[in-house]
Amino acid sequence: MKTAVLKKGFLIEKKKSEWRSHELIGFWALRLTLFLVLFILGVIVFDIVSKGAEVINWEFLTQPPRLGMTEGGIFPAIVGTFYVTLITIAFAVPLGVGAAIYLNEYAVQGKFTRLVRMSVRNLAGVPSIVFGLFGMAVFVKLFNFGPSLIAAGFTLGLLTLPVTVTASEEALRTVPRAYREGSFALGATRWQVVRTVVLPRAIPGILTGTILGLARAAGETAPILATGAAFFLPHLPDSVRSQFMALPYHLFIMSTQHHAISQVRPIAYGTALVLLILVCLLNLSAVLLRKRYRNRVAKGL
C-alpha cells in the first residue's frame, strides 16, 4: 500500500520534471527566435556600419558629389531630405493633431468617428508606391506643382498622417479626465480646456508621434520617385518648387542606377550609414521622450 502510494507519488513527480525539461527546451526555442531577430538586425547594422564608417568624414558630409557622382560627398542629399521633411511636418502635424483633437475631445463617439478611425488605419496600410502615384497625379499634375519639394513633402505628409493621428490620440488619452472636468466646472469652454489644459500635457506624446512619423518619412523612397527627387542637381534647392536630392533616393541611385556601380559602392555604403544613423537617432529620441513622459504619467504628475 505504502509503496504503491510512494510509487504513484514518484511517478507523478517524474512526469512533472519531464514536463519541466520539455518546457525548458520549448522556452529556449522561443527565446531563440528573438535572438534570430537580434542576429538579423546585428548583421545588417554591422555590415553597414563597418563599411560605411570608412567613408564618412567631414568632407563626405559637407561636399556635393563630383566627377559624375564618383567622388565627393552627399551634402545636397542631406539638405534635400532635411527640407522635404520640414514640408512633411508642416503638412502632417497640424492636420494629424487636429484630427486627433477632434476624435478625442470634440466628437461624440459613433459612426462618424468609427469611419474616421477606420480611414486612419486603412491609410496606414496603403502601399507607399500608391502614395507615389497619388502624389504624381494630384500634386505634380493636377495642382501643377511639378516635381518639387512641395509635391514630395505633401505626398510624404499624407503617408505619415496615420502615425501622427494615432500617436496624438494616444497622447491626448493619457490626460486624466478629471483635469477636463475640473476646468469645465470652473466655466471654461471646450477650446479653452483643450488649449490650456489638455494640449500642454499632451505635447510630449504628440512630439513623440511626430518624430516617429518623420523617421518614417525621411527613409521613404517610393513616394518621392516621381514627385520631386532628382538624380543629381548642381545646386541646392532654392524654393519649394525646386527638385531636390534625398538620402534614400541617392542610396537607391548609387546602388542600382549609377553607371559605375562597383566604383561608387563605398559612397553607397556611406549614404546608407548616414540614413541609418539619421533614422535611428530620430527613433531613439522618440523612444526616450515617450519613456520620460510615460514615467511622468505613471507618477501622476
Place this chain on the structure above:
Amino acid sequence: MVSITEKTMRVIFISCGLAIIIFLAGILYILLSNSMPGLIELGLGPFFAADRWNPGAYGEPSYSLLNMIYGTLMVTLGALIFAVPIGVAAAAYLAEIASPWEREFFKPIVEVLAGVPSVVLGFFGLVVLAPLIARAFNLNSGLTAFNGAILVGVMALPTIITLAEDAITAVPKEYRHASLALGGTRWQTIWKITIPAAFSGITASAMLGMGRAIGETMTVLMVTGNMVARPESFLDSVRTLSAGIAIDIGDVVFNSTHFHALFVAGLLLFLITFLVNLLADILIQRKPEVNK
C-alpha cells in the same frame, strides 16, 4: 466673441477629421479616374492575359500584369512562411515567458528593426544577401524571389511580433489561471489556451504583415531582379506589382495608355491591401472575453 472662436475651432477640428476620410477616398478616386481611360481603351482582359508587361514594345505594346501578380504572390507568400512562425513564437515569448528585463532588452530591438528604411534593407540584400544566395544555389545572380521573400519577411517581422504580442497579452488572465489551476503546465497553457484564445488577433497580425509585404516597394525593387518573365521557382527573378510601378513611374508619358496601365496596377495593389487590412481590422475587434 468667445463663442465665435469656439465655433471656428470646432469646425477646424471636424474638418481635420473629415480630411482623413477625404484623403482615403481621394486616393481611391484618383486611382479609379486615372485607370479608367486605360480600362475603357483596352478592357479588363489584356491586363490579365497570359502575356508580358511590355508597354514600350514598338507596334504592339502589351500591358499584362499577370506575371507581376505572380511575383507579388511569391514574394508575399515566401515572406509569410518565414515571418509568421518566427514572429508568433517571438511574440509568445515576449508576452508569456520573458522576464521584465528581457522585454526591456528585446522590444527596442524589434522597434529598431521596424525603423530600418526599406531602401537600406534593399541595399543590404543587393550587396550581401544576393551574392550569398547565388553561391549557395549556384546561380548567376542572387536577385531572386527568394531574396525578396527573406527581406520582406524581415520587414514584416516587427509588425507581426508587435501585434501578435498585443493579441496574446489581451487574453484575460482568468484563462491562464483556470488552466494552471487544473494542473496544466505553463507550456500547455501557452499552446492550448492562450494562443488559441488570441487566434483571431494573431491572424490579424499576420494579415497586417501580409499587407506590408504586398505593398513593399523599394526592397523588392532592389533585390528581386525585376524580370518580367513568368517565374518558375523561388530562385527565379521576379517583378512585383509595386516594383513594376516604381520602375516605370519615373519616365512614363503623362496620360498615355502606359500611364493609365500603371494606375490599373496601383488600383489593384490598393484594393488588395485595403481588403487585407479590412479583414485584419475585423479580426482585431474580436477579442476573447470573460463573463463576470
